[in-house]
Amino acid sequence: MKSKTGKVIIAGGGTGGHIFPAVAIANALKNIMPALEILFIGAKGKMEMEKVPEAGYNIQGIDMAGFNRSQMLKNISLPFKLIKSYFQVKEIFKKFPPDVVIGVGGYSTFPVLRYAQKEDIPTYIHESNSFAGKSNILLGKKAVKVFVATDGMEKFFPPEKIQITGNPVRKKIVENTVGKEEARNYFNLHATKPTVLVVGGSLGAKSINDVIAFHLSDISTLDVQLIWQTGKNNSQTYISMAAFAKDNIYVSEFISEMEYAYAAADIVVARAGAMTVSELCVVKKPVIFVPYPYAAEDHQTVNAMNLVNKKAAEIVPDSEVRTKLFSAITDLLFNEEKKNTFIKNISALATTNANEVIASEIIKDIFK
Known part of the structure; x- marks a missing residue:
């Protein structure tokens, strides 16, 4: 031997x-x-x-x-x-x-x-x-x-x-004890206003980012807060656009302290990479997935549907983002019953x- x-x-x-x-x-x-x-x-x-x-x-x-x-x-x-x-x-x-x-x-x-x-x-x-x-x-x-x-x-x-x-899942996310108020204060946001986290990965997600950029004035009108990780691609354009909005938006190319971003959010909009899915199960957040359509074997759609079929998340196909994503965000954000159902079901999938x-x-x- x-x-x-x-x-x-x-x-x-x-x-x-x-x-x-x-x-x-x-x-x-x-x-x-x-x-x-x-x-x-x-x-x-x-x-x-x-x-x-x-x-x-x-x-x-x-x-x-x-x-x-x-x-x-x-x-x-x-x-x-x-x-x-x-x-x-x-x-x-x-x-x-x-x-x-x-x-x-x-x-x-x-x-x-x-x-x-x-x-x-x-x-x-x-x-x-x-x-x-x-x-x-x-x-x-x-x-x-x-x-x-x-x-x-x-x-x-x-x-x-x-x-x-x-x-x-990263230890700092599994063991996170940051409260919602502390997390929102970290991003200089209001302690009690409804908050959406949008994250498309380290490079970004153009389809998602373009919808968010188009609706920045609507986000202010609704008195909703936004934490927006734009990713690397075209980040300066999105950051410049957000600068003209009110103080209800935190925007950055990359968020290293994701445990704070998760804790601050009421709902999340994200791609459906395997680790993102796993982290969202651990942090128990209602999520709208927009799977990256060019992933090998379309595996992000499979990842997302694994939760959607268990009534633990929602999906908007990338091809329908322009017409459906923002209405899906507002519907979920203000629908307490739907949010609670997603929280209950996604929590059961956490490892x-x-x-x-x-x-x-x-x-x-x-x-x-």
């Missing part, structure tokens, strides 16, 4: 929805076994190369990119990048031979886990979405276990390997200890 090195590799990234769960799993592993050495592998140029070191972990970058669905010509170099990344992974494993490799999704997951499986190194997958990506489906066949967020994943993975854990469950399973299998 091969002797243990006490080393773990975690592969993945690309978005906060992959990075934050990966860091949460790493923290849980270290809490149980402080002597473990953990190395992340990410894609060069992606946000994990910045966010993982900020969380206190080392990361190695490989030259890997995903399949571009909107510009097919950009995929010509993909096979060469895959081959190159495979050799880069081989070199990393020589210097840092792991006992186990964990994939959390993102560009780097496939070459890293594929190489580990070829070398008979145990692999584990965390699939955060309700619709599994093609890479994870392929990798799941040889994984020891596949940790999933929701039920109904047997159509993607071998049933005997599936364990429903939910998604790891707060997924990272601990995942870490415990891996340590039990590999190190005990």
Whole structure:
């Protein structure tokens, strides 16, 4: 039997929805076994190369990119990048031979886990979405276990390997004790006025932002407050437009203290990325989802419908945002019965200890 090195590799990234769960799993592993050495592998140029070191972990970058669905010509170099990344992974494993490799999704997951499986190194997958990506489906066949967020994943993975854990949610959101008044004061807003949080992700959501920008005067007229994360794209235009509105709007390109934003909000408008969905379940907020329509396999719509079918959220398709979103916002904001139904049903879907469950399973299998 091969002797243990006490080393773990975690592969993945690309978005906060992959990075934050990966860091949460790493923290849980270290809490149980402080002597473990953990190395992340990410894609060069992606946000994990910045966010993982900020969380206190080392990361190695490989030259890997995903399949571009909107510009097919950009995929010509993909096979060469895959081959190159495979050799880069081989070199990393020589210097840092792991006992186990964990994939959390993102560009780097496939070459890293594929190489580990070829070398008979145990692999584990965390699939955060309700619709599994093609890479994870392929990798799941040889994984020891596949940790999933929701039920109904047997159509993607071998049933005997599936364990429903939910998604790891950031500790500061799970343990948040900030009250509504304190949170609104943080954003210089009134303590009791109805408040809407609009968040479209780190890059932003143009369709959502354009509707909000168009209705800024209506938001003031209704005496409603807005916390608006515009995202990076076109942020200065939206911020400038909001500057002409009254003092009932907080607008920013990015909100780092999301626990305050969630606490301040009466309702939320958001994309339906897996981590956003999981966080909203934990913070128990009525939500209108506007799924990003170009996500792989339209998985954001699947994520959202998983809640909509349980009467725990509402959905407005991206194609109907211009005509339906603002009326959906006002209807939900002033409909106490509907809000209370959503709060009750979304609360039942919350998972707060997924990272601990995942870490415990891996340590039990590999190190005990």
